[in-house]
Amino acid sequence: MPSMSIGQVARICGLAPSAIRYYERAGLLPKPIRVSRQRRYGNEIIGRLRLLQVAREAGFSIAETRTFVAGFSAATPPAIRWRTLARRKMTEIEAQLAQLHRMKLLLESGFHCRCLSIEDCARIIGEASPDPPSARSPRGR
Amino acid sequence: MPSMSIGQVARICGLAPSAIRYYERAGLLPKPIRVSRQRRYGNEIIGRLRLLQVAREAGFSIAETRTFVAGFSAATPPAIRWRTLARRKMTEIEAQLAQLHRMKLLLESGFHCRCLSIEDCARIIGEASPDPPSARSPRGR
Protein backbone atom coordinates (compact mmCIF):
# COMPACT_ATOMS: atom_id res chain seq x y z
CA MET A 1 0.00 0.00 0.00
CA PRO A 2 2.68 2.58 -0.78
CA SER A 3 0.32 5.21 -2.08
CA MET A 4 1.72 8.69 -1.68
CA SER A 5 3.52 10.66 -4.34
CA ILE A 6 6.58 12.72 -3.50
CA GLY A 7 4.48 15.89 -3.64
CA GLN A 8 2.03 14.61 -1.03
CA VAL A 9 4.82 13.52 1.30
CA ALA A 10 6.50 16.88 0.84
CA ARG A 11 3.34 18.75 1.79
CA ILE A 12 2.77 16.58 4.86
CA CYS A 13 6.29 17.08 6.15
CA GLY A 14 6.72 20.68 5.09
CA LEU A 15 9.64 19.87 2.84
CA ALA A 16 10.30 20.59 -0.82
CA PRO A 17 10.16 17.55 -3.13
CA SER A 18 13.69 18.41 -4.23
CA ALA A 19 14.86 18.07 -0.62
CA ILE A 20 13.40 14.56 -0.40
CA ARG A 21 15.11 13.54 -3.64
CA TYR A 22 18.30 15.06 -2.29
CA TYR A 23 18.05 13.04 0.92
CA GLU A 24 17.54 9.91 -1.13
CA ARG A 25 20.61 10.62 -3.28
CA ALA A 26 22.56 11.39 -0.10
CA GLY A 27 21.69 7.96 1.29
CA LEU A 28 19.45 9.22 4.09
CA LEU A 29 16.36 7.52 2.70
CA PRO A 30 15.77 4.09 1.17
CA LYS A 31 14.90 4.02 -2.54
CA PRO A 32 11.12 3.82 -2.77
CA ILE A 33 9.25 1.64 -5.22
CA ARG A 34 8.09 3.24 -8.46
CA VAL A 35 4.85 3.32 -10.37
CA SER A 36 5.64 4.28 -13.95
CA ARG A 37 8.94 5.81 -12.89
CA GLN A 38 7.36 7.86 -10.10
CA ARG A 39 8.23 7.34 -6.44
CA ARG A 40 5.49 5.88 -4.22
CA TYR A 41 5.79 6.09 -0.43
CA GLY A 42 4.02 4.34 2.43
CA ASN A 43 3.24 5.92 5.77
CA GLU A 44 6.57 4.88 7.25
CA ILE A 45 8.29 7.60 5.23
CA ILE A 46 6.73 10.25 7.46
CA GLY A 47 8.45 9.02 10.61
CA ARG A 48 11.63 8.55 8.67
CA LEU A 49 11.60 12.15 7.46
CA ARG A 50 10.59 13.42 10.88
CA LEU A 51 13.63 11.64 12.27
CA LEU A 52 15.83 13.35 9.70
CA GLN A 53 14.34 16.70 10.63
CA VAL A 54 15.07 16.08 14.30
CA ALA A 55 18.65 15.12 13.52
CA ARG A 56 19.09 18.19 11.33
CA GLU A 57 17.59 20.43 14.02
CA ALA A 58 20.01 18.89 16.50
CA GLY A 59 22.76 20.28 14.30
CA PHE A 60 23.93 17.12 12.57
CA SER A 61 25.28 17.55 9.07
CA ILE A 62 24.05 15.38 6.23
CA ALA A 63 27.13 13.18 6.54
CA GLU A 64 26.63 12.74 10.28
CA THR A 65 22.96 12.03 9.83
CA ARG A 66 23.86 9.35 7.33
CA THR A 67 26.12 7.57 9.77
CA PHE A 68 23.23 7.77 12.20
CA VAL A 69 20.49 6.34 9.99
CA ALA A 70 22.61 4.12 7.73
CA GLY A 71 25.63 3.95 9.97
CA PHE A 72 28.72 1.87 10.39
CA SER A 73 27.13 -1.15 12.02
CA ALA A 74 23.44 -1.71 11.44
CA ALA A 75 23.45 -3.94 14.52
CA THR A 76 24.36 -1.02 16.75
CA PRO A 77 21.20 0.41 18.32
CA PRO A 78 20.27 3.95 17.29
CA ALA A 79 20.81 5.33 20.80
CA ILE A 80 24.44 4.23 20.75
CA ARG A 81 25.10 5.83 17.37
CA TRP A 82 23.27 8.96 18.51
CA ARG A 83 25.37 9.15 21.65
CA THR A 84 28.57 8.84 19.64
CA LEU A 85 27.58 11.72 17.41
CA ALA A 86 25.95 13.71 20.21
CA ARG A 87 29.06 13.77 22.35
CA ARG A 88 31.12 15.27 19.55
CA LYS A 89 28.34 17.69 18.70
CA MET A 90 28.04 18.79 22.32
CA THR A 91 31.68 19.82 22.26
CA GLU A 92 31.07 21.83 19.11
CA ILE A 93 28.02 23.45 20.68
CA GLU A 94 29.98 24.42 23.77
CA ALA A 95 32.60 25.99 21.51
CA GLN A 96 29.93 27.91 19.65
CA LEU A 97 28.40 29.11 22.90
CA ALA A 98 31.80 30.37 24.01
CA GLN A 99 32.27 32.08 20.65
CA LEU A 100 28.87 33.76 20.90
CA HIS A 101 29.77 34.94 24.35
CA ARG A 102 32.98 36.48 23.06
CA MET A 103 31.00 38.14 20.30
CA LYS A 104 28.60 39.66 22.82
CA LEU A 105 31.46 41.08 24.85
CA LEU A 106 33.07 42.47 21.72
CA LEU A 107 29.82 44.04 20.58
CA GLU A 108 29.35 45.67 23.96
CA SER A 109 32.92 46.93 24.05
CA GLY A 110 32.22 48.97 20.93
CA PHE A 111 29.68 51.01 22.83
CA HIS A 112 32.46 52.69 24.77
CA CYS A 113 34.37 53.87 21.69
CA ARG A 114 34.91 57.65 21.59
CA CYS A 115 36.64 57.92 18.22
CA LEU A 116 35.36 60.46 15.71
CA SER A 117 36.71 58.64 12.66
CA ILE A 118 37.56 55.15 11.53
CA GLU A 119 41.19 56.21 11.23
CA ASP A 120 41.28 57.07 14.96
CA CYS A 121 39.62 53.76 15.73
CA ALA A 122 42.16 51.85 13.69
CA ARG A 123 45.05 53.74 15.26
CA ILE A 124 43.86 53.04 18.79
CA ILE A 125 43.28 49.38 18.06
CA GLY A 126 46.68 49.18 16.39
CA GLU A 127 48.38 50.67 19.45
CA ALA A 128 46.31 48.67 21.91
CA SER A 129 47.50 45.30 20.65
CA PRO A 130 51.25 45.23 19.99
CA ASP A 131 50.89 41.63 18.83
CA PRO A 132 54.21 39.92 18.14
CA PRO A 133 54.69 39.64 14.37
CA SER A 134 54.55 35.84 14.34
CA ALA A 135 52.70 34.28 11.44
CA ARG A 136 49.46 32.63 12.48
CA SER A 137 47.73 29.90 10.52
CA PRO A 138 45.19 31.11 7.92
CA ARG A 139 41.67 30.81 9.23
CA GLY A 140 39.67 28.46 7.07
CA ARG A 141 36.11 29.69 7.56
CA MET B 1 57.12 55.95 4.16
CA PRO B 2 54.73 53.21 2.94
CA SER B 3 57.27 50.47 2.95
CA MET B 4 55.66 47.08 3.51
CA SER B 5 54.71 44.64 0.80
CA ILE B 6 51.43 42.73 0.99
CA GLY B 7 53.32 39.63 2.09
CA GLN B 8 54.88 41.38 5.06
CA VAL B 9 51.57 42.87 6.15
CA ALA B 10 49.95 39.47 5.78
CA ARG B 11 52.55 37.83 8.01
CA ILE B 12 52.25 40.53 10.65
CA CYS B 13 48.45 40.25 10.83
CA GLY B 14 48.21 36.51 10.34
CA LEU B 15 46.19 36.85 7.16
CA ALA B 16 46.69 35.47 3.66
CA PRO B 17 47.69 38.02 1.03
CA SER B 18 44.65 36.95 -0.97
CA ALA B 19 42.43 37.96 1.95
CA ILE B 20 43.91 41.45 2.00
CA ARG B 21 43.36 41.84 -1.75
CA TYR B 22 39.85 40.58 -1.25
CA TYR B 23 39.17 43.15 1.48
CA GLU B 24 40.46 45.86 -0.82
CA ARG B 25 38.18 44.77 -3.66
CA ALA B 26 35.28 44.58 -1.19
CA GLY B 27 35.83 48.19 -0.23
CA LEU B 28 37.02 47.48 3.31
CA LEU B 29 40.48 48.91 2.70
CA PRO B 30 41.69 52.01 0.86
CA LYS B 31 43.69 51.40 -2.31
CA PRO B 32 47.36 51.58 -1.36
CA ILE B 33 49.99 53.29 -3.46
CA ARG B 34 52.04 51.13 -5.79
CA VAL B 35 55.71 50.74 -6.54
CA SER B 36 56.04 49.14 -9.95
CA ARG B 37 52.50 47.75 -9.74
CA GLN B 38 53.05 46.28 -6.27
CA ARG B 39 51.09 47.47 -3.23
CA ARG B 40 53.04 49.34 -0.55
CA TYR B 41 51.56 49.85 2.90
CA GLY B 42 52.41 52.14 5.82
CA ASN B 43 52.01 51.18 9.46
CA GLU B 44 48.44 52.46 9.58
CA ILE B 45 47.32 49.39 7.64
CA ILE B 46 47.97 47.22 10.68
CA GLY B 47 45.39 49.00 12.85
CA ARG B 48 43.02 49.05 9.95
CA LEU B 49 43.26 45.29 9.48
CA ARG B 50 43.08 44.68 13.21
CA LEU B 51 39.85 46.67 13.23
CA LEU B 52 38.48 44.49 10.44
CA GLN B 53 39.45 41.38 12.37
CA VAL B 54 37.63 42.65 15.44
CA ALA B 55 34.53 43.42 13.40
CA ARG B 56 34.66 39.97 11.77
CA GLU B 57 35.13 38.30 15.15
CA ALA B 58 32.13 40.22 16.41
CA GLY B 59 30.17 38.40 13.75
CA PHE B 60 29.75 41.19 11.21
CA SER B 61 29.55 40.12 7.59
CA ILE B 62 31.72 41.75 4.94
CA ALA B 63 28.78 43.93 3.87
CA GLU B 64 28.08 45.03 7.44
CA THR B 65 31.74 45.71 8.07
CA ARG B 66 31.80 47.89 4.98
CA THR B 67 28.96 50.06 6.23
CA PHE B 68 30.94 50.33 9.43
CA VAL B 69 34.31 51.36 8.01
CA ALA B 70 33.15 53.13 4.86
CA GLY B 71 29.58 53.63 5.92
CA PHE B 72 26.57 55.69 4.94
CA SER B 73 27.67 59.01 6.44
CA ALA B 74 31.37 59.50 6.99
CA ALA B 75 30.48 62.25 9.46
CA THR B 76 28.80 59.75 11.78
CA PRO B 77 31.24 58.68 14.51
CA PRO B 78 32.28 55.02 14.48
CA ALA B 79 30.61 54.29 17.81
CA ILE B 80 27.22 55.32 16.42
CA ARG B 81 27.58 53.09 13.36
CA TRP B 82 28.84 50.27 15.54
CA ARG B 83 25.84 50.62 17.84
CA THR B 84 23.47 50.48 14.88
CA LEU B 85 25.01 47.25 13.65
CA ALA B 86 25.57 45.86 17.12
CA ARG B 87 21.94 46.12 18.14
CA ARG B 88 20.83 44.07 15.13
CA LYS B 89 23.65 41.60 15.66
CA MET B 90 22.74 41.20 19.34
CA THR B 91 19.28 40.06 18.30
CA GLU B 92 20.79 37.51 15.94
CA ILE B 93 23.12 36.30 18.66
CA GLU B 94 20.25 35.84 21.09
CA ALA B 95 18.44 33.81 18.44
CA GLN B 96 21.51 31.65 17.91
CA LEU B 97 21.88 31.13 21.63
CA ALA B 98 18.27 29.98 21.82
CA GLN B 99 18.85 27.66 18.86
CA LEU B 100 21.93 26.17 20.47
CA HIS B 101 19.93 25.60 23.63
CA ARG B 102 17.27 23.75 21.66
CA MET B 103 19.99 21.68 20.03
CA LYS B 104 21.41 20.73 23.41
CA LEU B 105 18.01 19.60 24.65
CA LEU B 106 17.47 17.60 21.49
CA LEU B 107 20.88 15.97 21.74
CA GLU B 108 20.19 14.98 25.32
CA SER B 109 16.76 13.62 24.50
CA GLY B 110 18.40 11.06 22.21
CA PHE B 111 20.16 9.53 25.18
CA HIS B 112 16.85 8.11 26.40
CA CYS B 113 16.06 6.30 23.16
CA ARG B 114 15.54 2.54 23.59
CA CYS B 115 14.95 1.58 19.95
CA LEU B 116 16.91 -1.29 18.48
CA SER B 117 16.62 -0.12 14.88
CA ILE B 118 16.21 3.08 12.93
CA GLU B 119 12.85 1.83 11.72
CA ASP B 120 11.58 1.64 15.32
CA CYS B 121 12.94 5.09 15.98
CA ALA B 122 11.22 6.50 12.93
CA ARG B 123 7.95 4.79 13.85
CA ILE B 124 7.98 6.16 17.37
CA ILE B 125 8.80 9.66 16.18
CA GLY B 126 6.10 9.40 13.55
CA GLU B 127 3.51 8.39 16.15
CA ALA B 128 4.72 10.89 18.73
CA SER B 129 4.02 13.92 16.57
CA PRO B 130 0.66 13.73 14.77
CA ASP B 131 1.49 17.10 13.20
CA PRO B 132 -1.41 18.56 11.20
CA PRO B 133 -0.65 18.15 7.49
CA SER B 134 -0.37 21.88 6.83
CA ALA B 135 2.38 22.90 4.44
CA ARG B 136 5.15 24.82 6.15
CA SER B 137 7.49 27.21 4.38
CA PRO B 138 10.64 25.67 2.96
CA ARG B 139 13.60 26.36 5.23
CA GLY B 140 16.21 28.35 3.42
CA ARG B 141 19.44 27.45 5.21
Place this chain on the structure above:
DNA sequence: CTACGAGTTAAAGTGCGCTTTAAGTCAAGC
Protein backbone atom coordinates in the same frame (compact mmCIF):
# COMPACT_ATOMS: atom_id res chain seq x y z
C1' DC C 1 71.47 35.58 -19.28
C1' DT C 2 68.90 32.96 -16.49
C1' DA C 3 66.64 31.58 -12.64
C1' DC C 4 64.16 32.67 -8.50
C1' DG C 5 60.94 34.56 -5.41
C1' DA C 6 57.41 37.64 -4.70
C1' DG C 7 54.17 40.25 -6.56
C1' DT C 8 50.12 41.10 -10.17
C1' DT C 9 45.33 40.00 -12.48
C1' DA C 10 40.80 37.81 -13.65
C1' DA C 11 38.38 33.91 -13.19
C1' DA C 12 37.24 29.73 -11.31
C1' DG C 13 36.97 26.68 -7.26
C1' DT C 14 35.44 25.34 -2.31
C1' DG C 15 31.85 23.52 1.10
C1' DC C 16 27.22 22.87 2.46
C1' DG C 17 22.36 21.96 1.77
C1' DC C 18 19.58 22.35 -0.90
C1' DT C 19 16.92 24.92 -5.17
C1' DT C 20 16.41 25.89 -9.85
C1' DT C 21 16.49 24.89 -14.60
C1' DA C 22 15.99 22.43 -18.89
C1' DA C 23 14.30 18.89 -21.16
C1' DG C 24 11.73 14.94 -21.00
C1' DT C 25 7.87 11.15 -19.42
C1' DC C 26 3.28 10.02 -17.89
C1' DA C 27 -1.85 9.55 -16.86
C1' DA C 28 -6.07 11.81 -17.03
C1' DG C 29 -9.47 15.12 -18.94
C1' DC C 30 -11.47 17.55 -22.90
Place this chain on the structure above:
DNA sequence: GCTTGACTTAAAGCGCACTTTAACTCGTAG
Protein backbone atom coordinates in the same frame (compact mmCIF):
# COMPACT_ATOMS: atom_id res chain seq x y z
C1' DG D 1 -5.15 14.40 -30.49
C1' DC D 2 -3.86 17.84 -27.31
C1' DT D 3 -3.33 20.08 -23.07
C1' DT D 4 -2.52 20.11 -18.25
C1' DG D 5 -0.19 19.07 -14.17
C1' DA D 6 2.68 16.32 -11.57
C1' DC D 7 6.39 13.83 -11.88
C1' DT D 8 11.43 12.41 -13.76
C1' DT D 9 16.68 13.31 -14.56
C1' DA D 10 21.35 15.53 -14.66
C1' DA D 11 23.53 19.55 -14.13
C1' DA D 12 24.02 24.07 -12.77
C1' DG D 13 23.17 27.81 -9.39
C1' DC D 14 23.19 30.17 -4.72
C1' DG D 15 25.46 32.65 -0.71
C1' DC D 16 29.46 33.64 1.72
C1' DA D 17 34.35 34.56 2.54
C1' DC D 18 37.82 33.56 0.81
C1' DT D 19 41.47 30.42 -1.78
C1' DT D 20 43.41 28.58 -5.78
C1' DT D 21 44.94 28.66 -10.41
C1' DA D 22 46.96 30.23 -14.65
C1' DA D 23 49.46 33.32 -16.90
C1' DC D 24 51.98 37.27 -16.35
C1' DT D 25 55.53 41.20 -14.56
C1' DC D 26 59.20 42.62 -11.62
C1' DG D 27 63.76 43.30 -9.21
C1' DT D 28 67.66 40.87 -7.61
C1' DA D 29 71.28 37.21 -7.28
C1' DG D 30 74.43 34.31 -9.45
